[in-house]
Amino acid sequence: MSTLERLNEWARRSVTLKLLVIGVMILFLLIPTSMLDGLIRDRQSLRDSAQTEVASKWGLQQTVGGPVISVPYRYQVLDAEGKTLTTSGYAHFLPDEINIEGTLNPEERYRGIFVVVLYNTRLQVTGHFGAYDAAALNIPETALQWEDAIFSIGLSDMTGVQAAIDLRFGDTTRSLGPGTITNDLFDSGASTAVTVTGAEQRTDFSFSLDLNGSSALYFRPFGKRTTVQLSGGWGNPSFDGSFLPQEREVSPAGFTATWEVLQLNRNYPQQGTGAYIGKSSRGYVDGGYVEGGYYPDGAVSENDVLGLRLLLPVDEYQKTYRSTSFAVLFIFITFLTFFFIEVLNKRKVHPVQYLLIGAAIILFYVLLLSISEHLLFASAYWLSCAAVVTLITGYSWFILRNLKLTLLVAGILVILYVFFYSLLQLQDYALLVGSLGLLLILATIMWLTRNIDWYQLNREE
Structure with missing residues (x-):
């Protein structure tokens, strides 16, 4: 086996390198995530201009x-x-x-x-x-x-x-x-x-x-x-x-x-x-x-x-803006799910596939913004959720070729979207519920990885 082939094989099996690549991809996805805020502000500005134009003629x-x-x-x-x-x-x-x-x-x-x-x-x-x-x-x-x-x-x-x-x-x-x-x-x-x-x-x-x-x-x-x-x-x-x-x-x-x-x-x-x-x-x-x-x-x-x-009963832009604050956390948890599928079930996911999944997550917020301008926020949220969960679940099937793992991914996505929607509805208890939810997520990760010998994984590199 040539040096290049050995290097490619090491890169394919290296858990440490995969973690570094995932971290770089999350940082890369911060760019379009930050652009979401600008898009929401642009739509708000357009709405305010329309309101001012009408109001200036009325009072x-x-x-x-x-x-x-x-x-x-x-x-x-x-x-x-x-x-x-x-x-x-x-x-x-x-x-x-x-x-x-x-x-x-x-x-x-x-x-x-x-x-x-x-x-x-x-x-x-x-x-x-x-x-x-x-x-x-x-x-x-x-x-x-x-x-x-x-x-x-x-x-x-x-x-x-x-x-x-x-x-x-x-x-x-x-x-x-x-x-x-x-x-x-x-x-x-x-x-x-x-x-x-x-x-x-x-x-x-x-x-x-x-x-x-x-x-x-x-x-x-x-x-x-x-x-x-x-x-x-x-x-x-x-x-x-x-x-x-x-x-x-x-x-x-x-x-x-x-x-x-x-x-x-x-x-x-x-x-x-x-x-x-x-x-x-x-x-x-x-x-x-x-x-x-x-x-x-x-x-x-x-x-x-x-x-x-x-006040209007619903300000869709304010709620959409609040929802984007969870985008990075959502991407992180989703990537973490696929990473542990790789580690625990020996299923390989290519970095390009990670990027496509991250792009689908970001697309959720674009769909939410555009649909909420025509429908109630709750309807827009669940329609966007259904579209993105269906997209990622179908893609996961072709990546993993395992029904159990695909349903696991779908279940985790649904739980995350339900959890974050509940946070959007809360005002006084949003911080408390959010921190308890993160504690539960961390506890679940620690439980699932309690028996992994990370040194053994590195020796397998």
């Missing part, structure tokens, strides 16, 4: 803020050098009480194969302003130009406004126009001039909003006491923001929720000047905090809101 997620009374001011001061400087801006006064009641009417629309969650909400907003505490501002009271006061509300996406906004303010009725005059408070919204003297002790207001939006609805708690009562026909809401509802009831038919937020729960006062809640850092004149009720720029987080998100 994006809405954030309702206000109402607020903004009063312009202007006064002169002397600097250190005796020069006269003119300071101007807006002083903002928040309501004592805001009550919001509304219903949310959601619907699902499709852009291709992707679902978009849209809604229409009709809100009734009532409340009152108390006495205007102009003395709390760090400006002369005579600088306030009450005759030019503005009533404004913030709406994050004006595309969703479906009807005129008629305001009842005190004894007068006005219609709000587009724009907020000053951008200290909101980037977009509606406003109107109101008659205010600054001496009022109480002024009631009320108005209705008919809004279209998508995915989420939020409110800013601008009152000393803000209450929101919301109901809707969506059975899977996610209550979001900085404040959870005091009362809520969720059923498959819909939800009802009630929030109540006090002034003390916020981090900004009832009156002030300059930049305000939810604004990004900008160079306002009144940007820094000083005594007297200034709203320091960026002092309040954009997350200082209450509201909810309308």
